[in-house]
Amino acid sequence: MALTPSFGALRDQILELAYLRSDDRVLDIGAGTGLLALEAAPYVAHVAALDISEPMCRRLQRNQRRLGITNVDTFTASAVELPIADGTVDVVISNYCFHHVSDADKRRALSEIYRVLHPGGRVVIADMMFSLTATDTHDRAVLALLARRMLSKGFSGLLRLTKNALRVLGGRWEHPARAQWWAESLAAAGFAAVRVHELEHEGGIVTARRARASDTLAPSPLLGV
Numbered sequence: 090m091a092l093t094p095s096f097g098a099l100r101d102q103i104l105e106l107a108y109l110r111s112d113d114r115v116l117d118i119g120a121g122t123g124l125l126a127l128e129a130a131p132y133v134a135h136v137a138a139l140d141i142s143e144p145m146c147r148r149l150q151r152n153q154r155r156l157g158i159t160n161v162d163t164f165t166a167s168a169v170e171l172p173i174a175d176g177t178v179d180v181v182i183s184n185y186c187f188h189h190v191s192d193a194d195k196r197r198a199l200s201e202i203y204r205v206l207h208p209g210g211r212v213v214i215a216d217m218m219f220s221l222t223a224t225d226t227h228d229r230a231v232l233a234l235l236a237r238r239m240l241s242k243g244f245s246g247l248l249r250l251t252k253n254a255l256r257v258l259g260g261r262w263e264h265p266a267r268a269q270w271w272a273e274s275l276a277a278a279g280f281a282a283v284r285v286h287e288l289e290h291e292g293g294i295v296t297a298r299r300a301r302a303s304d305t306l307a308p309s310p311l312l313g314v
Contacts, residue, residue: 096124099184099215099288099292100124100125100128100184102215102294103125103182103184103213103215103294104125104128104129104182106213106286106294106296107129107180107182107211107213108180108211109129109132109133109180110132110133110179111132111133111134112133112134112179113133113134113179113180114133114134114135114137114177114178114179114180115129115133115135115136115137115178115179115180115181115182116136116137116139116171116173116178116180116181116182116205117129117136117137117138117139117181117182117183118139118168118171118181118182118183118186118198118202119139119140119141119168119183119184119185119186119187119189120138120139120140120145120146120149120163121140121142121145121149121184122145122148122149122152123138123148123149123152123153123161124184125182125183125184126138126149126161127149127152127153127156127158127161129182130158130160130161131158133160133180134160135160135161135162136160136161136162137161137162137164137173137178138161138162138163138164139163139164139165139166139168139171139172140163140164140165140166141165141166141167141168142165143165146163146164146165149161149163150163168183168186168187168190168194168198168201169190169194169197169198169201170201171201171202171204171205173205174205175204175205176204176205176206176207176208177205177207178205178206178207178210179206179207179210179211180210180211180212180213181202181205181206181210181211181212181213181214182212182213182214183213183214183215183216184215184216185215185216185217185292186214186216187214187216187266188216188217188264188265188266189264190264191264192264192266192270195264195266195274196274196277196278199274199275199278199280200278202278203278203279203280203299206298206299207299208299208300208301208302209298209299209301210298210299211296211297211298212275212280212295212296212297212298212299213294213295213296214271214294214295215292215293215294215295216265216266216271216292216293216295217265217266217291217292218265218266218267218268218271218285218287218291218292218293219265219267219291265291268285268287268293268295269285271285271293271295272285272295275295275297279299279300280297280298280299280300281297281298281299281300281301282296282297282298283295283296283297284296284297
């Protein structure tokens with residue numbers, strides 16, 4: 090489980106924005122070893138922790154047993170095909186999972202999230218939020234920051250930077266999406282109260298809720314800090 094101060098602070102921010110309640114049923118997508126799921130579990134009724142990696146799921150289960158947590162169920166599955174019944178989830182959370190999948194799969198995952206949430210259910214997703222095309226000042230600043238981080242590690246960092254550049258050129262790197270993409274895609278999927286909180290580094294946190302029948306129109310996506 091990642092326990093660095095930066096990951097701990099991001100975890101706390103995600104859970105704070107999720108407004109967890111004691112009767113909530115929570116789904117953690119891309120749960121990894123349990124950074125979010127195991128922290129949320131004592132405060133809610135149930136957590137479904139989902140990850141596509143079976144070894145990660147096994148590590149999460151070991152961490153769960155070590156902590157004596159009994160209200161977390163683990164699923165090895167993809168975000169684009171959730172093994173969860175319609176309308177049975179109160180809160181969906183995710184931390185740095187979606188940059189691993191294409192934009193098309195992100196949209197499919199958002200449709201799945203909408204399906205499993207009950208009306209009014211909440212979603213909080215943290216992820217990389219920039220574009221590799223560096224079309225604006227924010228994207229260029231993020232890419233420069235990432236490059237400086239790698240180069241600060243000396244030769245090993247230079248080697249990693251070179252490998253990543255080759256992966257980008259070959260179309261084999263990760264697939265981060267800009268904050269505006271998230272705002273527009275959530276709104277298009279039917280979510281209401283869409284907000285994107287851009288962070289100081291390469292990431293951001295998007296929050297929204299599944300629209301209720303009383304929501305005649307979803308509000309316009311809004312970028313925030």
